[in-house]
Amino acid sequence: MWVRKLLAQKSFHLPWLSYRSGGGNPVGSAPFDVRPSVPCPRGQGGATVVIAGLVWLASLAGVIASDGISIELIDHQDLSATAIGFGGQYKVGHWTPVRLRLKTGAAACRGHIVLKTHDSDGQSVEFVQQEEVSLAANEERSVVGYIRFGSLESQLSVGFQTDQDRVTRVYQRVSDLATARRSTDPLVVVLGGELPPVTTPIQAGPTKLSYAAVAAAEMPDRWHGYEAVDTLILLTGQLSAFDGVTQPQWSALDRWVQLGGRLVLSVGRNGAAVFDSQHPLARFNPGQFVGVRQQAETAELESIFASSEQLSAFDMTAIRNPQGVVEVSIARGNEQQAFWVRFARGMGQVDLIAADLGLSPWTSWSGRISLMPRLIDGLSAGRPRKGLDMRVEKLAHVGYRDIVGQLRGAMDQFENVRIFPFGLVAALITLYALLIGPGDFFMLRRWLALRMQWTWLTFPLLAILFCLLAIGLSRYRDQGQVVVNKVEIIDVDTQSGRVRGTTWAQLYSPRQAQYDLSLTPSGRLTTDENAEVLMCWQGLPGDGLGGLGSPSTNRLTGKAYEVSFRSGGQLRGLSVPVASSKSLSVRWSAKVSAGSESQLVADRRHFLRGEIQNPLNVDLVDAVVLYQNSSYMIDGVLRSGQVVSLNQLSHKDLRWKLQQRVVVSNRDVSTQWDPEDVRPGHVPRILELMMFYGAAGGESYVDLTHRYQSYVDLSAALRTGRAILLGRCHESLSDLSDQQKLLSADANAHWTYVRVLFPVEMQQP
Template identity: 30%
Template sequence: MPTAATIGRILAVAFTFLLIPAPAGAKDSVKITGASVGLPTGRDDAHVTKFGAWAPVHVQLETLREVTEPAELVIESPDADEVTTTFAVPLNLATDRTAIGYVRPGGAASEVTITVRAVKGGALSEPFRVRVRPREPLQYVVLALGGTPAGFELPKPAGAGAETPPLRAGRVELTHIASVAQLPDRWYGYEGADLAVLNTGTAPDFLKQLFGDDSPAPNKQKREALIEWVRRGGRLVISAGSNAALAAQLPALKSLLPFAVKPDAPTRQVDIAGLVWSAGSGQANTASAALTGRGTRFAMANLVPQPDRTARVLIPPPSQSTEERQPIVAQAAFGLGRVTVIGFDLDRAPFAEFSARPDFWDFVLRECGANRASSGGDGKPRPPGVVTEEEDSATVAMRAHNDTFDGVPVVSFGWVALLIVLYILLIGPVEYYVLKRFLGRLELTWITFPIIVLTVSVLTYVSASAVKGRDLKINKIDVVDVDAPSNRIYGTTWFTIFSPRIDSYTVGVTPGSGWGTDEQPKGTAVECIGAPRSGRAGITRRKYAVEPTGLENVPIQIWSTKAFSANWSSPLDIPVSQAPTGQTHRRLEANLVHPPGDRAKVLGSFEHNLPLPELTECVAFYAGQAYPLPGEVIVRGAPVRLVLDQGTPATQWLQKNAGLDALLARDPAYAQRPVQKNVQRQPLQQTALGGPLPLMGMLFHEGALKNDEGVIAGNASLRRLDQSWRLAPDNRDEVIVVGRVAPPLGSAEDVLTGPNAPAKLWLKGLPSSGERRPVPGTARQETWVRFYIPVK
């Protein structure tokens, strides 16, 4: 038996070993010293993220010892279904001390975990966790780039006191990026911003670093990300006054400007500038004020039209424009986006002392961003730090529409509750009564109880299989914008997968045959969508990876659905070498002109050579008027003659045919139609909920809203697709033609790769693999196309 002294020596040795530090492990190779998620506000390191919108993640690193193996930064966060997503960014630990990745918050409170890992090994750092509280999608976020906006404030509501209230009761929020290093390097990093304002007055270095020809490659990548975000529907304001000469010397910036800065005389010095701007939705409502330097002259840019670019002059208004009055504010489309140039600085004097500054900022938000959305929504106050889980109605309607599958009935909660009660009665009182009354041996419950559970489980599975089916089902919607001036096609895809078994799906989206010139277009974003949840990862630790060309191994439970969205783009014109034999390489041919001396009318014709056999229920929009096309059908390769002289006011037509009640109204005849093996074209019938073009309520959302008090915009997550601003009466340089393809329903592979499917779906392999496996099951495809046709 060991003595007390022996035991003491043993304990001493063990304690000594405990105090000896362990050898440095792999996790001690790199230290994450800091991280931020979202757009910075400049207030106590606060950042803004939005639910369902990508947000940049900036990470600071410190290398503790040399790492020779390839490494990557891994960002993990739960999605809306509480499944962990992983986003990986390659790292060069020999040189990188900062890194930028992206995350898409999936709930009202999300925890983002950041780790440095070896590409083919374990962790190289300890996990770094950041807690984020995303804003709701209805929040209107203004992002200032470069100089700090001078006195950003909005008109106070009636009855407000002298204290400074939150902007629009907390619905509008200002963020600011002053350093090029903090800019996102991918276009979807700006997804949380509703309006970006590039200030050049106090930040010439920012302008040179971002748009200079000699900028380093990382800065050029950030520049292309900003430009691509605008192309895909972003809203950008550029203020150029004192540094207008610098702006005129930067070709990359010049391509964005609606009006060019006069090269030989970029600025003029003035004592006072009279500003008249629109003060509301009505054209007759205007506000005016004098911008004065108070005894000192200030610089204003000399803006001149670009020969190859059509633009509208907002200040002075068209009614006051003369040859002597030079344009001060001009606006033009840039792809699906909207770019506005202001000929004076918004980040320095004299605008800093402008008496009507709040009203002018209100004009900037309305006329350069989104009119209804920037007005403050429903007016309900949003105290700082309080986050709700409100969603916009358009997103909810889109998801609900795609989540309804033909032949898959939804069992009501009442039936489920009734079956649960019957099951409890069966394994409880009924079993006890039978064993005691008829068999007289209660101990037999060790045999009968498992038999009952097994039998009920088998019957439940068989019944569910009979009701839900054993086929994979996919509902898919494509909206395609064909923009002739920018020579680009922009595609937005939503699809929902109904899985008949527990499975993992690798999901990718590429342009369909004949829609794109590149099988793997750069900048394609694929993401899971859903209603906001708790923002915590599930206990099963399921994960899927966000890859540059799609999502890898997304888990879907048996008889469950998962919703996705994708955004892609491709050149419009096909190179002659890639054009099919016997077909033209021009996808859109147009010859639209104004009659001599009458810019209010349009004559001419156009034709498209896209793979769509037929577009139905077509309507044209021009100068604030709607023109349903005769026959409402457009056939591929057949000229369409337009005579636009007497139309219906566009807002009136939209409110009647595409109001909120009509948004995504489903065809009630779908449920009664059996699924056929071959693709069948099924026209969408007019429903009691609305007119024949229900998706118009999303494509021109604000134009379809009534002017009644309390009617707010409900398209926060889909705002970039809203082209209502192009329906202005003074926009006489383009015609917008919209049509739809009658939804085909049938074999998934036939439907999703046929001529009516602009986007090709990959389910068991990413596009980067180059091998696409046929999609099993059945599918429903809905396609909408918008043509933006210039008028000569």
């Protein structure tokens, strides 16, 4: 009998043992729960030790005698790749690749990789990977999973889920395995070699521009694995560095660029091999390959990049008739050769440097101090603004320093949800305390002249009265309805026939409930049944409560919800507390038939001429055409298929429009931007600056960064030979559902903006 009591009340501390749990509900590789036990009868302590040993041996035998599958992060001593992120670095709040090693025993098995951590709100979340993994007996294989960490001090659980059970291993501190970086820190990744760091002398003080050098094995095989990368630099001086890169990895790289990524391609002595039609990098050739030449005339480069040091001769790839914009050209005899070409690919940008930046003489030339920051788009060497650091520090109290945080603050207010001020709540609590204390005493003894025994009746009556008041106020607050605020930006590239969607949703739940959420693009926009949808929680880029930069996050108990890649991007079992909201973000892409009859030509002054057509099946209001530094307003509603002649439209300076400048006393004055304004009516203005952040003046005007989800900014497309038709749509172009029930119909508010990218031809002289 005492043995049964002992086994019922005690368990044993096995913190190091990877475990197997049945039914797909793992206990964890943390210690088993140890609870106080009744004292053992005298003389039975030895029996306790024996039983503990038997249980330990049985547990160990269970692991060894099972299928024998094990899962762990790849060894940190493996020089071919790092386990997490890029070059041992990752950014919180972004999709991050995690590299794992699987090993089976005597039996074959099949299942899914499951990665578990906490989101920025402290809720447990599981990321169930898309593809099923099949392993033969005694097989060892490396696989890659994708996860989004919610804090700088995250925990990671890696598991292999079969139909019957799950094998799991827990890593308590991810920061011990890789360097955690803030969500808005710049991350520049170099593939194919290494670049020496550059110290840039700017007004605020010297800034070190460093890079994360990675091996080819670290290239993700899914495009969203690059989400944390601000700029990817490919060095082709040593082509052997790309040996072993698979076709899915090349496809993921190209897909990331087309969906808004930034790629820098350095091609010098190996230009013939790189731009051969059979090489995977040939897709990034902006023109016609001519040959590789020795460039000895370097005086122009020394002047452009402000270097007093002479640049030695180098191998240069010659390109004829490049598309896009030639940022820098140098003379070779009587010809001008393109040295730096910037061109658009899809909704992304590619910069071609016709030299090997990873080889001599470039690695030691002092002109790199000017070249590299300009090439990486000024991430660490932007134009210094006087007083900017002081203004950013003043924003610390609002909890964010990125414009995405301002959007979230505006979306987290619901028109049909009434917020009771703290003063009212405090007054009711004070009134309740006064009534049940001195109020009850004076009412019974002084006013009603009753005995104090009546307090057994008056006290519960007062308690019930205030409970009913609280219930009534709660129902008055939100009418018991689920409310959704939704923002979506739809981008259509008419050249590639691809559409991408970015959706932010703020879901308010009046009661404690679980939701199974999914998002489906509207059939009016695309009929592609293979649309890829990525739904996940949305972080707050900042140091405030619940922010991604917060040093600590309160980890909540409860069952983890699931981010599934297998079923078209869903959140399953998402628990939202009573009278609380949850921030969500969705990225999706698909094919679209956006054939257009638009014919746009730009003259030497970069003014547009020709006709533009709305190629979508939706009408657009407040439509405007943007190109270079000009904007062309279209009056009224732009109907589906309607063609408008730009020759009849007046143009306005784009920065004037974005900064809402007006003329006062013969001086143009811009409307000051308030980064603390989170009124719901301010959402359209916030979105306008997010969509064209660089064209509006960037940080110098907004006083906030735009690095968390910077792919939304298409300012670069305006400078690479693209015109953009921007318009607002009255109807939502995606459906947010909970267990197949549409939530969009109950949405408190939604804002839908559409941007259509058109190619522009330059007028021949």
